[in-house]
Amino acid sequence: MEENNSNLTPEETGDIDRILPVSIETEMKTAYIDYSMSVIVGRALPDVRDGFKPVHRRVLYGMNELGNNSNKPYKKAARIVGEVMGKYHPHGDSSIYFTIVRMAQDFTMRYPLVDGQGNFGNQDGDPPAAMRYTEVRLEKIAEAMLEDIEKDTVDFQLNFDDSLEEPAVLPTRIPQLLLNGSSGIAVGMATNMMPHNLSEVIDGCIAYIDNKEITVEELMRHVKAPDFPTGGIIFGMDGVRQAMLTGRGRVMVRGKCHIETEKSGKEKIIITEVPYQVGLDALTDKIGQLASNKIVDGISYVNNESSKREGIRIVVELKRDAVSSVVINQLYKYSELQTSFGINNVAICKGRPRTLNLKQLIQEFIEFRMEVITRRTRFELRKAQEREHLLKGYLIALDNIDEVISIIRASANPEAAKENLVAAQFRLKNSQIIRLLGEETANEFLDEVQAKAILEMRLQRLTGMERDKIRDEYLELMKTIERLKQLLADEGLRYDVIKTELLEIKTKFGDERKSSIEYNADDISIEDLIEEEDVVVTISHLGYIKRTPVSEYRQQRRGGRGGKGVATREEDYVEHLFVPSTHDTMMFFTEKGRLFWLKVYEIPEGEKNTKGRAVQNLIQIPGDDKVRTIINVKKLTDEEYVKNHFIVLCTRKGIIKKTALQDFSRPRATGVNAITINEGDQLLEAIVTDGNSEIMLAVKSGRAIRFPEEKVRPTGRGAIGVTGIEVDDETDEVIGMISVNKNDKEKTVLVVSEKGYGKRTPLTDEDGEDVYRITNRGGKGVKTINITEKTGKLVGILDVTEKQDLIITCKSGITLRTGVASIKEAGRNTQGVILMRLDNGDEIAAISKIEEQEDEDAAGEDEAISSTENNNLPEQTSNDDNTLPDNESQSINN
Template identity: 35%
Template sequence: MTSKLSKIENLTLEDVMGDRFARYSKSIIQERALPDIRDGLKPVQRRILYAMNKDGNTYDKGFRKSAKSVGNVMGNFHPHGDSSIYEALVRMSQDWKVREPLIEMHGNNGSMDGDPPAAMRYTEARLSKIAGEMLRDIDQETVDWVLNFDDTEYEPTVLPARFPNLLVNGSTGISAGYATDIPPHNLGEVIDAILYLQKHPDASTDKLMEFVAGPDFPTGGIVQGLDGIRQAYETGHGRVVVRSKTEIKSIRGNKSQIVITEIPYEVNKAQLVKRIDEIRINKKIDGIAEVRDESDRDGLTIVVELKRDVDSNGILNYLFKNTDLQVSYTFNMVAINHMRPERVSLKTMLISYLEFQQELIKKRTIYDLKKAQDRQHIVQGLIKALSILDQVIKTIRASKNRKDARDNLVKAYEFSTVQADAIVALQLYRLTNTDVTQLEKEAADLAARIEADQLILIDDNELNRILAKELKQISKQFRQPRMTEIQAKVADLKISKTVTVPDEDVIVLVSQQGYLKRSSIRSYTASNGEENGLQDFDHPVFLAKVNTRDHLLMFTNKGNLIYRPVFEISDVRWKDTGEHLSQTVGLESDEMVIATYSFKSLKETGEFLIATDDGYIKRVAFESLTPGRTYKKHAFVYEKLKTPTAKVINVTYLPQPTDDMSVMLISHLGYALRFDLAEIPVNGARTTGVKSMNLSSDWVTNVQIVSEDQSVGLITQRGAFKKMKVSEVAPTSRARKGVLVLRELKNDPHRVVDFTVINQLDAPLVVYTDHSKEHDLLPNEFSNGGRYSNGSFVIDVNAEGQPISIQPKLLELIIN
């Protein structure tokens, strides 16, 4: 009992967890996820290649069931799940994932669309020809060996890798605390760089990049960003852009199509096509008619057919930016170097591979030398025996048995034990003059071979010559043209709004209280234009059919201008209220929208006429009110108000202002003033303007652009409506008091609340009251009154409330 208790240790959880996690991390770093810098293989890949080679499953033999290879690997070398082994085997056969496939496979080995491979009982596999170069010289004591998991046989710790597999096929993996992303490269380019580095050990990264231009993905494509490649090759970490190879082709009917023939590395083709089609279906951009995957056994082809007369380059740029037609690839070149994970540069990789191959050739040479020397020793013994053949035969015949004969030969003629064994085993037919000649020739060949091997071991130049020769042979045999194009700069993707915004007519409503919405024409017509979703105390100030590419300018009575492209307005049902402007720009509680205009572009000409109730007026050029970058969060000040209580009463857009236009103002006490537009100077946005009217304790109710032959309609606080000709107010100068247009009463006199221009006698006017009531008027039902009349009572203020404004009624839109 005491002996058992003595084995219990008191350890803190921190120490136990730290120790166990460190062991686990080391295991998955070295034994699962990261490649060795020498052969570029993870343990499972190395075991697959070795087991298949050992089993004779090579390129020059027939295919065998994948299940046999997987079972062989799992049973002898890799005690993990068969699915992970099969997955690794399949990946090494996929020519869209590895630049030089190490496995050849018959059957379904997956696809670029992300389709899974067939089960391993259906597929057949064998090593590819180039995989033979990974295993060449493995039986010549060139690599170290360790016992497998159950100590029944040995497995190599690294493969000879007679070509630089780590760079050629790349690697990707995630382990504990480390991840690796090494892109594939061109075999010929990498070997050229190694050969140059062999002669110039101090070569710079820039010099090596003259040979290794950049990644060479098996899927082709275009890599942009030499600076990112250079940084990656210097530090092991860098970022480049990989884009598809595309071409815009013209087709019949003034149409065009984007033809995609190469896509970025490790992009799922089916998902890419689906994403492009979703953009078409959801109308994220206007102009895509159809998306087709026309890939076949001859190669990849995706066709994006466009509509007539569209910006094909703009659509292509949008697809580059918003789909996997263009992706960023981040180099993170981590590999196991001297048993430790390390982020390595291009030069470090090449040097490590070069040193590994030099060491490998030394080991192979030592093995060959020993073998040649052993054979030379035997051949020398045989030649000596044939020169004294009669004595040798006599000695053998006099011996009791084979062992005795061997011992007698060693004792009598000073043969070594090995030589004596070879002599005793010599067959009679070889005791001819011909055989002597062959032995002498073999001895000469062996002597030459031994001399050559010894030269390799003592002369580094000879060793490097042999290595260079073998690398050149591999390059000559397996070199392929580069598939990926390298471009120095990352292209700037400029996307026009005409591409990103669909060309669609919609209905837009802006209310006085600041509610804003757009609805489809279908939703609007379904509700017959009624039930607009506004509250009782609110009413529209703008209701129009506009295009999604139009621009909306909304002016508030506090001097703030709010800009919104129509396509950015929330698309809701016509019966919904919509969004409130304060959700984005922040309006004051008593701030109201007084005017809204829509424009086809922000490069319009013309001016805005702006007037305040405290008697200021100005003209502002359209270009002075164009929005800035922060329009989504902040309103733009278009009028600097003199006092906190002052407010803007009207904003009128003048597309083609002329100096002889007439401006008319009417004050609350009933004074009217008319003067030419020329008297108002053009000012900037953040200004107050000039004096419009001479006021004392009065204020301006409204300002209108009028003509001599028009009439205006006034509404008073007592509910009286008066129609009056503009000509009743003679034109004069700005900043005067004006003339009285009401008859003054001693008791409860009339006061002007608002006035408007009557453009059409049969077009109704609407009066809004403070009881949230609307009262419609038809101007042709009223006769023109004189300057000193107070009009006709049209509203019962006790029942409907006091009037607060009068304006032309926004009629229901007629949708064609």
């Protein structure tokens, strides 16, 4: 009876030397790392070279080994599953079958690799049939991924039980990882790679071969964006560009739809393409829920009418009063009709997981193809040299055929015949064979390989025709060997081979994009699409803004009656008029000292006689504030420019303040505080200076002051400012501010009074003396125009040159454009000449300067539009973008 040792201690059994004390923490770490690396490398992440996970690779290799090719009959999917599971992938039949199913679905794979026959599921979400019912075979494109596998192009490894070998990677001719993408969740990391278009990817690969220093941006000219098997619209390229550059990003995909109108006038939204991986029934149910829950108004009925013959067709019937474009936008917002995909290009690269951008993915594939081409060439060279060696033995034997036959007949057995052939020395006699093999082979010995081949040679090879075939084959083989040697010696030739094979693949399998690309405002620079030109920007007293081409304002002679410029309500009139470029940045300063930004091209365009759109609808101005002054800056993004320029602000009470432009160079939607305004005061004017200018302020009573800019020290955005000019009384106020330079001889000071009088005054007289003397800030200044009852108060001051035009707008909306050169120069203490004839009760509202347009004809007074025309627009009743906020509308009605 055997002794039971189960209760003995290790010391008693003698096993004490086999017990190793370990730290549980160290053991857990080691085990978990081993497990995680097994999952990462062996299951969840694709190899960057062929783009496959092990299960995909094993399925394709197993089908290839079974001869389940595209030109052979289908085989049961269960047969393939059993073959792959029994030989290479012992992880369960379901994982293998669903891999086969996925590779056969044309709505899952951009380029399916398995040709399936039977029910393999659909976009409605229906599952595939069981593997015993479905049949499969390889697609032609999958065969291109297995081509040359028998030519030692890739390494093989032992399978799970070491009984067979399987490829560690497939020698694919196609950049499969980019074509079909991949997704998987490993331990501590995941991958989600999008499919792309084969033609685009191959163009990108060839571009990389031609220029190894190519940038990702340049590659994106070829590989534009992902291309999904279900089509759809890629909306916005910012996330796609980020993914191409870094390997991580996000792509927004929209379904494709159009509107159909019935005879009754009712509209239908027809969805013909849905985003990638979105089920048709699930989308239909979601739209129905949105309609029943009143989240999306306007939908009366939705139905999935998709079929194999008609393709995808989801019909969304609209109510009679529904606006189709609004419903579509709501569906994009609330349903899977718009879906985003996170891109995370993680793959196994040289045995380790890496996040790769577009260039790195292409680079790794091309390097792999170079390795495959090199190994294939070496294999073919070796086989060609082996064949050349046999043919050489044939030629020697044929030239000495009688002697060879005698040796064979005299030998006791095949082994002795082989030894005797090896021992014999043959002398070549045929001059053609001597030239073919070379003079050094005139006396030649055969080796065992050649002798064995000669013994196995059939007698029919001794005929004349067969002997010629052997000689021709030998000649062709020598050319092949030379070509293969050149290929191995020249890397450039190998790259040419890669390009040729890629172009063959493109010709064979290339197709058009399925997913269209739609850019949004964040992807492209709108300025690149907007022609740069000068425009007239007008703002009315009640806050309506528009931009109008300068060409709409005809030049007239001084003293004309002007043309109808802006249609306004009776109590409204044009208060500001500026002439910036469409690419400028407009800086809006409000009466309360707030600053807002707007690009000129963002201002709605309107004809000269339209009123425009309410400013409050474009920028977030509070209801109790209004725009007071605007400046346009051409170089707000130029760091050097903004560091060396300032914004000078002045108020109606004569307060002036200077702040660095850099403090205002970062636009905010809610605006910023530009100056602190005292109670009872308002911001009036803002100008940009270079820090070396002279400031001139003018007041209603006809005085003006001139002082150096340096007298005003720069302060922060929230400061109050200092006194610029002394204001006489409560009825007087500052009407304008300009910056001048005494070295600029071409500029003159233009002033205009409220009843249409104006003049130009030079900065210096004929003796070089200052007409406006330079003083300290805070003084009363000097007279700049002789104010009388006929002229009215001073309303505007500008610094102008004779090459400019002047645009004058009165409160009734009449606008006059005239050349500055036509305005007479006069001294400070004069009233000037009539610039614009006004109707009784009308007054000048705004003046502005623009560069003279030489291509426009001067028009006389007869062509001017009469000021008696009705300038009013009918009251608006529709709720559109031009309506003012409630508080502003009340002031109009009152």
